[in-house]
Amino acid sequence: MLCNSRNMGNGVAQARPESLVHIQDFTMMFGSHAVIDGLSFDINRGETFGFLGSNGSGKTTTIRALLGIYQPTGGTLHINGRPFSPEDGRQLGYLPEERGLYKKESVMDVMVYFGRLKGLSRQAARSWSTSFLERTDLEDKATVRLDKLSSGEQQKVQLGVTIMNNPELLILDEPTKGFDPVNRRLLMDIIEDQKKAGATVMMVTHQMEEVERLCDRVLLLKNGRAEAYGSVTEVQDHYGGTTIRIRYAGAIPASPLYRVSLRERNYAELKSANTTDESVILKALVEAGVQIWEFSTGKLSLDEIFLKVYGDESRSDHSR
């Protein structure tokens, strides 16, 4: 299923029976400014969902409204068929964009505190925390105050606090922010483990390779509306489908079979028109006298799609 802002605005999105998160016609006004305008989408049980958008597009606002931290101006935001309440916190793991824990307390004390609030016994929370700290190379930091840890180490602890209750729904707002590549890999492994264990993951990130690696479906949020929504492949198809890349000599003639989207010296990218098969296009080029040195096909990466969707925004941001 692929939606864009036009058809989502009509409210056609339906709650699937397996959906864990259901958002319908969500609107959020700050003063007279609509940050979110009639947003609707579902996150299915067991899937990893990429919630994407440029800075200020309303991702964090949506998450905060979903978790009852903000009161929505309008619409329905449900988890497991009802509005979230802190009583449901035992089934939730939430890593907010604004990172922070009780900095004057020791790592173990904070982890045990949150573990107990999430329903673990003191012993279970301590035992789980010890294992997690070992896995993340922080075993010697258990009794150290959080403010004595590096920013990356603090983030690892916060991730541990987020997942220690084996949550049914894991909401991660820019989880790899501030991590070096090694720890980013470790974090991705931990998220994958949670996914394998059956968790539904909602992930906000600007790292598109992470989305391609982990996410089943994505939503691109722009100006408070869903710009694109569907599986990664569906979104890629929507933004150009298959791209034909050629290295060549000669002149590429105009043709109803394709459209030239990029032309550089001896290199071009072509888009197939009317889903014409790539081999037909190749044959037409050769017959037109174009010398083909190299021919390949591929879809646009999410990174490229992101640039395509938000490029104008970023440029206008910079120019301001």
Next chain:
Amino acid sequence: MSRHNLRTVVEFEVRRTITKKRFWIATLIVPVVIAVVFGLVTLSSSETNSSIEAQKKATFSFTYTDASGIVNGALVKKLGGSEAPSVAAGVAEVKSGRIDAFFEYPANPSRGTVKVYGKDVGVFNNGRYSSVATMILQLSADAKIASPELAALARGTVKVESSTYKDGAKSSGIQGLIPPLVYLLIFYIVIVLLGNQMLNSTLEEKENRVTEMILTTVDPNTLITGKILSLFMAGLLQMAVFLSPVVVGYLFFRTSLNLPNLDLSSLTFNPERMVVGALVLFGGFTLFTGTLVAIGAVMPTAKEAGGFFGAMMGLLIVPFYASSLIVSHPSALIVKVFTFFPYTAPVTGMIRNGFGSLSVLEEIVLIGELMICGYVVLRVAVQLFRFGSIEYAKKVPIRTALGLSTSRRTNE
């Protein structure tokens, strides 16, 4: 689950409060200062007593003149003194250094002044002359009365036991006043010492950016209640530590510290006043705590919240400007205003309750008002924390926070 989380919050907050160095520095500094003061008082007291004794026993040569005829010559002789031929001669002998002191008793010592002339032996030791001059006069008067009992009565050494009645029942007097006023003491100590911590208790979540994590894990009502309970417990601990040197001093060093001998068994506990006092304390504590928590929720930093803390403390002190009226004229308009204005009501109410000047109707209105105001303020504080503390670096206008909190949820 809510109860489990409340216990977890209380345990966490109490543990981290009482394991802070800052808490113990603030807590121990008071008993240490009290102990030092007590030590100095004991030392000074014993020095003073020794000095007085030494002065009494001091032997020095003196002469006197007596226009009253009261001074007993034999007594003076025993003390080593003698009568001077005239005032001028006595003063001259002192000036020349032939004798140490000369006392001039007037014709009527009860109205006139006994004049003492002496050789200067230092500011403190010069007091011995007047001590001996007074003692001579006192002993001479006792000798004239010739009855130790009458002499004691003449000095005003009389034991009096008063019994007063109100509405036909024996009133309890000062013994009945003390127990309900203990609530006022508790209220002051807890609010003054812990008010700043109450203010900072929610600011910490905000400053540490932990609000989102905590709000999705524990109900804000449970969190705030847990924080208040833990602060109250920490306050009780502080009070116990503060009072410990006083109790030790009273039990073991009462005489040397010149502490009054309080017969605790004579204290009267009026059940009505004790219950009313406890309820006013509870309501007042809830109101002040809720207000401080609310301020903490909308202020971005402890520094900015500090100004409001000063204003809250001011409201605690204001009723004392009318304390004499509160005690003597409880029906005065200002007393009525202070009794029912929520932020002056706890202090005024507890004082009036102690002195028994609250009518039953006033008690009911006061307690009801404090309970309702406390509950409302606490609810507002929770809402402000819930919707105000998410604005980490900004001061949230209360209207905005409340406006958000009261907007209708359409997803329910």
